[in-house]
Amino acid sequence: MTNKRKIETPLQRQNRHKAMECVAVLDKLKNDFDIKLDAMGYFYDLCEKVYIKKESIYSKSIKIGTLCLQVPSEIIYALDAVPIRLCNGFHTDDEIGSDFATSKACPLVKATIGEFNSGNFTDKPDIVVSPTTCDQKSKSGAIIESFGYEVYDMEFPRTKESEEAREYWRRSVRRFAKDISLVLNKKLKRGKLKEAIKKVGYAQYLYHQLNELRKEDNPPINGNDMFLLTNAFFFDNIDNWTKAVEKVLEEAKTKLDNNIKKNSVRVVYTGSPPIFPNLKIPMIIEQSDGIIVADETCSSNRMFNDMVSVDEWFLYDMVDSVADRYLKGCTCPIFTKNSDRIRRIIDLVKSHRAEGIVYQAFAGCQVYEMEQRSVLEAMEKEGIPILYLESDYSPSHLGQLTTRVEAFIESLKNRRRKKV
Amino acid sequence: MNKIKKLINYMDLRKVRFWIQIFFFILFVYGTYLFVDLGRNLPIFSCGYNRASGGNCYFLALQHQLARPWWRLFSYASVGVLTGFLTFLAWFVIFNKAWCGYACPIGTLQDWITSFRKMLKIPYSTYTVEQYRFLKKMKYVFLFIVIIFPLMLGLGLLDGEWRGAFCKMCPGRLITPLFSGDFSQWTIDFSNATAIFLTSFGIGFTVLFFIGSFVKKRFFCFYCPMSAMHYIFSDWALLKLKKDGDKCTKCGDCYNVCDMQIKDIADDVKSKNILRDDCIFCMKCVAACPEDDALHVDILNMKIFSSTKGGFSKRMEIIKDDK
Ligand code: SF4
Ligand code: SF4
Ligand code: SF4
Ligand code: SF4
Numbered sequence: 050m051t052n053k054r055k056i057e058t059p060l061q062r063q064n065r066h067k068a069m070e071c072v073a074v075l076d077k078l079k080n081d082f083d084i085k086l087d088a089m090g091y092f093y094d095l096c097e098k099v100y101i102k103k104e105s106i107y108s109k110s111i112k113i114g115t116l117c118l119q120v121p122s123e124i125i126y127a128l129d130a131v132p133i134r135l136c137n138g139f140h141t142d143d144e145i146g147s148d149f150a151t152s153k154a155c156p157l158v159k160a161t162i163g164e165f166n167s168g169n170f171t172d173k174p175d176i177v178v179s180p181t182t183c184d185q186k187s188k189s190g191a192i193i194e195s196f197g198y199e200v201y202d203m204e205f206p207r208t209k210e211s212e213e214a215r216e217y218w219r220r221s222v223r224r225f226a227k228d229i230s231l232v233l234n235k236k237l238k239r240g241k242l243k244e245a246i247k248k249v250g251y252a253q254y255l256y257h258q259l260n261e262l263r264k265e266d267n268p269p270i271n272g273n274d275m276f277l278l279t280n281a282f283f284f285d286n287i288d289n290w291t292k293a294v295e296k297v298l299e300e301a302k303t304k305l306d307n308n309i310k311k312n313s314v315r316v317v318y319t320g321s322p323p324i325f326p327n328l329k330i331p332m333i334i335e336q337s338d339g340i341i342v343a344d345e346t347c348s349s350n351r352m353f354n355d356m357v358s359v360d361e362w363f364l365y366d367m368v369d370s371v372a373d374r375y376l377k378g379c380t381c382p383i384f385t386k387n388s389d390r391i392r393r394i395i396d397l398v399k400s401h402r403a404e405g406i407v408y409q410a411f412a413g414c415q416v417y418e419m420e421q422r423s424v425l426e427a428m429e430k431e432g433i434p435i436l437y438l439e440s441d442y443s444p445s446h447l448g449q450l451t452t453r454v455e456a457f458i459e460s461l462k463n464r465r466r467k468k469v
Numbered sequence: 470m471n472k473i474k475k476l477i478n479y480m481d482l483r484k485v486r487f488w489i490q491i492f493f494f495i496l497f498v499y500g501t502y503l504f505v506d507l508g509r510n511l512p513i514f515s516c517g518y519n520r521a522s523g524g525n526c527y528f529l530a531l532q533h534q535l536a537r538p539w540w541r542l543f544s545y546a547s548v549g550v551l552t553g554f555l556t557f558l559a560w561f562v563i564f565n566k567a568w569c570g571y572a573c574p575i576g577t578l579q580d581w582i583t584s585f586r587k588m589l590k591i592p593y594s595t596y597t598v599e600q601y602r603f604l605k606k607m608k609y610v611f612l613f614i615v616i617i618f619p620l621m622l623g624l625g626l627l628d629g630e631w632r633g634a635f636c637k638m639c640p641g642r643l644i645t646p647l648f649s650g651d652f653s654q655w656t657i658d659f660s661n662a663t664a665i666f667l668t669s670f671g672i673g674f675t676v677l678f679f680i681g682s683f684v685k686k687r688f689f690c691f692y693c694p695m696s697a698m699h700y701i702f703s704d705w706a707l708l709k710l711k712k713d714g715d716k717c718t719k720c721g722d723c724y725n726v727c728d729m730q731i732k733d734i735a736d737d738v739k740s741k742n743i744l745r746d747d748c749i750f751c752m753k754c755v756a757a758c759p760e761d762d763a764l765h766v767d768i769l770n771m772k773i774f775s776s777t778k779g780g781f782s783k784r785m786e787i788i789k790d791d792k
Contacts, residue, residue, distance in 0.1 A: 210736070212597070212598045212732075215721075246785075247785065247786060247787050250782065250785055250787040251782075251787050251788065254778070254782050254787050254788060257778055354718065355718055355720040355722075355759070356720070356722070356759045356781065356782075356785070357722075357785075358722035358723075358725060358726060358757040358758075358759065358781070358785065359725075359726075359785070360725065360726040360753070360757070361587055361592075361593070363587075363590055363592070365592040366592070369725075370722075370725055373720070373721050373722070373725055374720065374722075377719060377720050377721035377735070378718040378719055378720030378721065389718070389719055392715070392738070393718065395715075396715060396716065399715075
């Protein structure tokens with residue numbers, strides 16, 4: 050009688066599965082790698098807190114859910130709300146979402162839709178902002194709306210070179226600032242926005258400092274930890290985040306000299322964004338004696354890379370400058386041309402002395418798949434070895450992916466030997 | 470050495486520039502009182518009509534010299550013309566267009582008008598791309614008036630009423646003397662039709678100068694023939710504005726702060742020498758660039774001021790200083 054099993058509700062089942070995904074990855078992160086930083090503990094705990102214990106981070110603040118990195122968080126912070134980026138990495142949610150999009154759709158989009166469908170959030174967004182970036186993201190906004198959420202479409206241009214595009218996006222951002230401030234019934238104030246720009250700028254600054262250390266012979270932080278840390282920026286309280294990263298940075302600096310000399314192969318990661326707990330490919334790379342020294346993805350580098358510069362510290366100039374940051378330097382593949390992305394990758398390879406590149410595209414992510422050819426060609430021209438992989442959130446094909454990554458790393462090692 | 474380098478790269482350009490501009494403004498507008506005379510061949514609009522000027526705009530002399538009959542222009546008597554030109558070039562070659570960003574009193578005055586607008590919290594305006602492309606040619610039209618009109622005068626194709634035509638049209642002539650209390654230039658010369666036209670144009674242009682520079686940063690510089698003249702010789706200059714395209718992310722931060730709306734500064738990742746004809750070499754772009762060494766100011770290939778992430782963050786007040 051006593052051990053009669055309760056029937057699990059779908060919600061409980063979802064939570065249990067997500068917790069399992071979470072634990073599996075956190076265990077690996079904590080135990081499988083040589084490069085360790087105690088200060089990373091904050092981020093492991095944070096993931097546990099949010100995804101396993103389901104403890105909310107924001108009890109009082111109004112939460113603005115964002116479906117892409119293009120939503121200017123500076124403006125949201127300035128209005129005393131908090132941005133939560135809801136790009137999702139759970140296979141459990143991906144399966145739920147499959148029913149609402151084609152099964153061939155991008156797993157990230159499906160997982161995001163899935164989470165919204167379940168409504169099972171630790172911090173549930175009050176409004177959802179959906180920038181019209183790629184087709185699937187744009188359409189997912191409407192699907193999410195049909196679940197009963199308030200969705201705000203933010204128009205985003207698909208070229209960025211022209212003045213017209215710049216002006217179009219600036220208008221979009223100005224309108225966003227106005228509309229959101231109306232909804233929140235808060236006036237956008239000069240001092241607040243300035244403070245927010247500096248706050249986000251400082252987070253970016255810390256990221257860049259950490260990245261600087263990855264240029265060293267023995268990077269004191271591995272790529273997986275780095276992804277986890279940047280992922281946390283999606284949802285963590287920004288003040289806590291910066292404090293925690295300061296600590297990571299401090300500790301990483303002390304590890305520069307006394308690190309055990311390792312000869313891992315230095316890799317730059319590019320392509321579809323690894324989002325916790327889908328760290329599948331980065332994990333395989335670093336388990337196969339590679340080390341990710343830099344990345345070009347929207348869950349990490351692209352989110353922090355370009356900083357806002359303001360000429361006149363008044364609302365009119367600040368809002369426009371913030372807008373520019375999200376468009377001009379962005380290396381997202383949704384844009385017509387991609388020379389900036391190629392240049393960024395090459396620059397990262399050079400500055401971080403990487404020996405090869407791993408390019409992952411989510412099966413179903415058209416833009417990354419379509420851009421693959423041009424990037425591969427450009428890298429061939431530069432003489433940089435590159436491996437192209439397609440994967441999704443499912444645990445299948447793991448063996449095959451591992452074999453390919455291992456072979457690639459091995460070939461890079463051979464190349465190194467030949468050079469010496 | 471590294472310490473000095475960092476000190477420069479992390480400097481608050483705004484403040485440094487502000488004080489340099491005040492220094493030169495006083496020097497050029499009140500030079501005579503300080504017993505300073507830097508000659509008549511300066512590559513800036515430090516107007517010779519201002520009696521207190523500490524050195525004069527080259528265009529006054531140039532127009533005068535070129536207006537002699539051609540047989541005299543190509544005779545020994547014109548050695549003076551040549552030395553004048555060489556002196557102008559020598560001045561220019563040292564600082565390149567930084568004369569505009571730091572030393573020209575008319576340039577500085579526009580920056581002060583901008584500061585005044587900022588105090589009133591009024592947003593600035595910009596040109597659209599089409600307006601920009603069209604209007605930027607104007608400075609070459611004015612340069613044509615500065616150089617070709619006097620030559621035509623010497624040839625007898627224009628009559629004496631066109632003597633010093635550009636000066637009559639130039640806001641420099643009306644504005645700079647004001648600072649030494651001289652309002653006499655604010656008159657229309659009724660002696661003949663040409664003079665009426667030129668001097669009224671001058672007054673109109675000056676009024677436009679004040680309104681224009683209130684709504685648009687460095688409004689006048691965009692039309693300034695001196696700027697066009699600079700550009701012809703800027704390749705020979707010692708001070709250079711350079712770009713390392715590989716390090717540039719095309720983020721547009723530099724473009725965003727550029728008073729002259731120079732789009733190439735962000736979008737051109739091929740040119741090494743990134744100085745454009747509209748540029749006033751204010752170096753605001755270098756200060757606003759967050760990428761290490763993407764933009765830099767060189768003297769003889771030696772970097773003297775480079776964009777740095779740290780310097781950027783400090784100027785943006787993101788950090789106090791970094792270790
Ligand atoms: S009027 Fe203008 S061009 Fe003539 S000397 Fe004065 S500043 Fe120069
Ligand atoms: S461009 Fe501007 S700063 Fe330069 S000489 Fe002309 S008025 Fe002076
Ligand atoms: S600010 Fe620097 S990185 Fe950005 S576009 Fe200009 S030169 Fe390039
Ligand atoms: S390009 Fe740079 S130096 Fe030239 S005017 Fe623009 S901001 Fe100033």
